[in-house]
Amino acid sequence: MSAPRAVRIGLAALLLLLPGGLSACGTTGSPLPYTAGTRAAAPVPSPASVPAGQGAAGQDAQCVPRRSEQPVEALTQPGAHAQRVAEIEERQVLRVGVVAEARPFASMNWHTGVPEGFEIELAREIARAIFGDPSRVEIHAVDTRDREKALAEDEVDVVIGTMTMTCARKERVNFSGVYFEASFTLLVSRNSGLSTVADLSGRRVCSSQGSTSIGKILNLPGFPEGRPEPVPVSRVGSADCLAALQRGEVDAVASDDTILAGMEQQDPTVRVLGREAFAGASAAELATLDEPYGMAVARTDLGLTGPAAEARRKADSDLVAFLNRMLLDMFTDGRWQRLYADFLSDVPGIQAHLPTERQPHWPDGQVGQVG
């Protein structure tokens, strides 16, 4: 009987080994490496990611939006500039912020790779005034909403970016005298049947973030009382608003007549509404449509007190006075008119008025009659 016992022992050993054999056979999963699967979408520029807003409300009762420093007697020569101009000269380059989608004021020419426009040439004129060399300018593109930030953070020396002079903004930046008189208006599809502000009741109206237009959409001169107001919609830039209009996302674009005229040039199916769109508005209400453009420079006195603040205010004033002299020279020697002819004369709906025609004692801010 020894053989069967051996067989039994063998079988018992085999059965004992079975669990060991089983446990040696593990299951292998194949999960995706953690970095190869779903990822949070990387953010890309979003035209509609920031809600509409308006600038600061607190204003000086004595403030005159168009008023600026009296120009210096004459442009100083390189090496003899006042403090802030000398700082730019020392850096060997003028940094200018522009809104690079606001044709015909500033935009990139994608055929040449060179930015061009009325404001680009103004920037070159400042560089010529400081260095004697118009090419020593570094153009920085800024969004409408980031113009003041670019100045506050010293990314640029001057912003020449279709920036309307307002008292609210003057609490944060200094403005040169007006270099262009624009006006608020609206752009609509040519076949939309929308021709007055009353027609925009309850409709979506787009404006670029950080612009003065957003506030004006809710206070349209001539808009009848008791009707649903237009619905403001904001996009990062005015070109984004045009795209929104073309795609039917909005019914109108609110901006300055100059920028809207540039859009009309790009798209013959849209049109800029004239003053007749504000029928019924009083003269005082129509005056709120004015968008006087000024060059903005940083206020370096903010946050300082006493003599230090006074010294910085003086330096800031000197820079503004320098810019005003350059502008005044351009008004008088015909360079402004030549720039106008180069960039704005063929834009429909823009009326050429030298800022000095509107302000006889430019840049004191007092508006007179235009001839």
Next chain:
Amino acid sequence: MSGAEHSGHSFIGAPRSAAQLWAGARRHAGRVRSAGAGSRFVGVLALLTGVLLVAGLVTQMVLDRRLTATESIRERSVAALIAAERLRAGLAGADATAASNVFAWVTLAPSSLSPAERRSFYDRVKADDFYAGDHSGDVSAGIAGDLTGDAAPGGAGDGAAGADPAAAANPYSAALRGAETALLDLREIDPGACDRARDPESTHCLMTRIATLIPEYTGLVAAAAANTRAGNTVGGAYQNLASDLMTRSILGQTDQLVAAYGDRVDQDYRQATSGAAEGVLLGALGGVLVALVGAQVYVFRRTNRMLNLGLVTATILVVGAGSAGLVLLHGQGERLVTAQRSDYVPTTLLAASRTLALQARTCEFLSLISLGNGENADRCFEDAVSALGYTPDGQPKGPSSGGGTLTAGLIALPDRFAGQRAELGGDLGRWLQVRARAVATLQEPPPTAPAGDSTGTGAAGTTGPTAFGRAIEGTLASPHFERFVGGTDELLAQGTDSFAAELRAAARDVRLLTGIVVGAAVLAVLCAGLGIGSRIREYR
């Protein structure tokens, strides 16, 4: 006395009690004992044959399931995952190329070029960058119609059969066609309609949404191109809208597809390497051995012969087949684990890296389009590069930062790819360095104008390329990004082929084992029959 009789309720046809059954069994056993030895050997042989056949059948069924799971990895889940990755890369590539096309016009008309140089520029742009060429006679129209797939039974993929993405005239068209073809392939691999009510997040619904969004994306790109060509600033806005749609919606859905198919690969892998097959094989082997040894003991007791040659042979066959089975199953599992480690993991990581790099490329172009004012585009670029495991200036991030997709993928590559590993890392680093130089170029002050050059307006446009022009030129002329994508494609193709070969070999192992088990079972039955048959004849 039966239970029914005891209770006084006995009647004809009533079920018999347990006591009755037990009594019947004892009577039957007594008859067997009293039967002749030959009849008993017949009974033993029948029992043994039954055990062998049942064990063989169960083992064959289990192996069949394992074979199905192994083949499913290659033919279904991995094929779907690869197609989803192709879709993701195609879409990201199309977006990167569309964004770069904004600059095609910059190189078309530099005013300083001679007519001959200009013609050369034109021909290069025409050949490489922008023009879609004439595809009026090809199958692209059919592709668009088949993409949504739900309403075209049997038709999905028909248009793709002749579509060769590489035949498209420019990178944008080629990338888009590649994506569309991948989507059609996915429809074939994973057929079915989207049921929005019951499972809106199913792969079929994801595919439908992607197919619906692609035409919207191409429309925006077309609007961007048309406006940019006309010099309209709104072109940049359309390109931003297109890239936004691509990144937030289309690629987001594609990421979900990739993740879903990745989960399926995981499930199939678990089934294909499950320990159940080994367990069943060992159980069947144990059962058969018990039966064989029991039969051997019985024959020994009845015949006093030490060993029955037929049963010994059957036992050797069973043990041999079982051992071979265990070895083959272990080998199959090991093969799958090795394939996962050396092919699947690096391939999926590299595929994700390629998509990330293409997204970073898009953001790089969008940043340039925004003339250095693209804060969001810059952040998008940095996020994508960081996810790759690199710093914006081209250095791999340290281990403390957790690494990234590419750094992990390069580490996971087998040593035989050491050369390509170094090249890929180098190309990516150099591309990022070129980008960093472009950023620096945009920030550097303009060169001092030549003496006497104060001609005023347009000076910057006529005294040579601007900083912006130089930044674009440097970005577009750099071959490193294309080399990186090309190198990644090559590695992906090799990794995919190698992975498929390993999966085929694993399936071959299981198929071979199935043959061995069936053969061994049949032979063991024959041997047992021969061995016990001689005893039956002897004692009859």
